[in-house]
Structure formats: structure tokens, C-alpha cells
Amino acid sequence: MDDNQLLRYSRHILLDEIGIEGQQKLLDARVLVIGAGGLGSPAAMYLASAGVGRLTLVDNDTVDLTNLQRQIAHNMERVGQPKALSARATLAAINPTIVIEALVERADEARLSELIAGADVVLDCTDNFATRHAVNRACVARQVPLVSGAVIRFDGQISVFDPRGGAARGANQPCYSCLFPQDQPFEDVACSTMGVFAPLVGVVGAMQAAEALKLLMGIGEPLSGRLLLLDGLRMEWTSIGIARNASCPVCATSAAPGAPPSPGEPVR
Template identity: 50%
Template structure:
């Protein structure tokens, strides 16, 4: 680690659960964040601050003014720009050590395997069921753990799905709800 990294992550070194070895693992980790909105925003800030060395961010939306009250990765001057660009700028300003790979596109059956193959862990903060089930199915096929988050108004949940070591999202919810039944 560089002198700046030793200083930046010094508080982690004091934690027996992290220490220098744990921080080195974080710097080597490759995490893909699906969604840079309400759930991806705090995840991205904390992954960057913690020193996750390689962070992929996939989102096809642009920043809107109505996002700013809850999506902390984005700023007023980012309105109209792609969320992945705004997220990259914010995370890099917090921690320039992070290697960020922005994917300004939708995750689809055609690109999911190629994108997932580059990462150790998937953080699912998507806002629709089609993508959530795609993330689940690809992660199970590729044996990639998923940290899944969802929220509705003042309620939220976080789950870890580790393929072949417990149930997956589809195991718990075999059939997506019909379109329009559950707001996103």
C-alpha cells in the first residue's frame, strides 16, 4: 500500500475484523453495482469509501432533479447526465484509488454473462423485477454471490444470496409479480 492508502485506511487497520490483510483484500475486490439510484447510491458511496478496488456500475438512466432528494451519488450539476457518469465522478472525488468501470446500458440476457464474469460479488440495487430475476439467474449459473436490496417507502430489506449454499431469490419468489402490481 502507498503512504496515502496507509493513512486513508488506518481506521480499518484498527478493526480486528479488517486489519491490513482485510484492507488488501478490499483493494483487490471486484464488485458490480447494478443500479445507481436510491439503493445503489449509498452502496456506491460506502464501497468507494471502504476502498473496494474495482467497482463496476451499471445503469442506463440519467440524473433527474427528482432523484436528488434520495440518490446521494448525484448532484444538481449532474442533472441530465448519465447516472454512471455522475456516480463515477462522486466516488472518484471521495476516493481516487478506486478503479471504476461505468456501464451506461441496461443489463440484458445478451450482456449479463460477459459483464458478471469480471466481478466477484454483485450488489443488486435495481428497481424492476425483470432485472432482479435476470441478476439472480445469471448469478446462480455463474456461482456469484449477490447482496440484494429492496425498498418501498419506509420499509427495506437486505439479503445475501450465495448460490449453492442456500436459497436464491427465485427459490423464495418463484414467479415475478404481474407488471404494475408492485410500484418501483
């Protein structure tokens, strides 16, 4: 790190758990953020400000006036522009010293596998089950940890799915499909019909960034094997343990008993 970087990241470096070594890990890291909307906006902004060396944003949508109530990476001047490009401009203004790649595309399975192979951590900030399961399958196949978040109305949720296993992270970690089976019928719920309380996407998106940073630096205890649910009206958190499903078609292996039933999943 040069003198400017030491100054820019000094508040991280002052933390014993991070220090210069931890900050250097962030500078060397590659993070893939899929979705540059309500969750992807705050998540990517915190990852950029924290100094993640290479950020890749993937989103095929354009900025709409209705997005501006909660998608803080965008502004009025960018209505009609691709969200990935709009978010890249915001992140570059926050931290011009990192590499930010914006991909205006809807990645299919093969493309997801290619993109995830080049990442150290993946953040799923999307809003539909098909994409979530495709991302999960690619993360499991590529052995890359996944940070998943979702928000709808006044409810939010977040978890980490780390397929790398090992004693340090605990064996038999579940994947996203263990919690929400990919062959189980779910109805995608859209913000356009259900609404969403704007600050909650900021809360969950920021937490996704925090979990990603922890994974990259190897500090603290990640949310692997736990699902956090947020009731925004009562501002209460509920933590649910998640066990691996021994018959999961994505990560099938021996699973711990006692997996909780799958709750209905909110979307951003």
C-alpha cells in the same frame, strides 16, 4: 499497500477482524453495482470509500430533479446526465485511487452474464422484478454472491444470496427466485406513484455495502438464508428465515423444509 493507503484505511486496519490482510482483499476486489439510484448511490459510495479496488456501475437512466430527494450520488449540476457517469464522478472525488467503470446501458441476459463473470460480489440496486430475476439467474450460473436490497414508502428489505455453497457458508442456500418465484406474477411498484422516505434508501444501501464488504473479506456472518425487513415508521427490524426451494427452476436441488411464504416485495 503504500503509506498513503495505510493512512487512508487505518480505521479499518485497526479492526482485528480486518487488519492489513482484510483491507488488501478489498483493494484486490471487483464489485458490480447494478443501479446507480437510491440504493446504488450510498452503496457505491461506501464501497469506494472502503477501498474496493474496482467498481463497475451499470445504469441506463439519467438524473432527474425528482431523484435528488434521495439519490445522494447526484446533484443539481448533473440533472440530465447519465446516472452511471454522475455516480462515477462522485466516487472518484471520494477515492481517486480506485478504478471506477461506468456503463450507461441496460444489460440483457448475455451482458449480465459477462459482467457478473468478472465480479467477486454483485449488488442488485434495481427497481423491477425482471431485472432482479435476470441478475439472480446470472449470479447462480456464475456462482457469484448477490446482495439484494429494496425500499418503497417506509419499508425496506435486504438479503444475501450466495450460490457458492460449501460447509463454510452452509449448504442449501436459497437464491432470489426461491424467495420470489420468477413465474409468480408481481406488480412492480414505482417510487413515482407510491413515494419513498429518503433516509431509508441510505440505510438499506449502506447495509448492502456492509454485506458486500463482509463477503469480500470473509468476516462475520452474512445475511444468507435470512431476509431483514425494516418498518421505517416504527423503526423495527424483522428477520425471516429463507429455505431453498427444492423445485426452484434456477437453483433446483434439495431444499430444507419450512420455507416461509413470499412477502410482497418493495422496490427502491
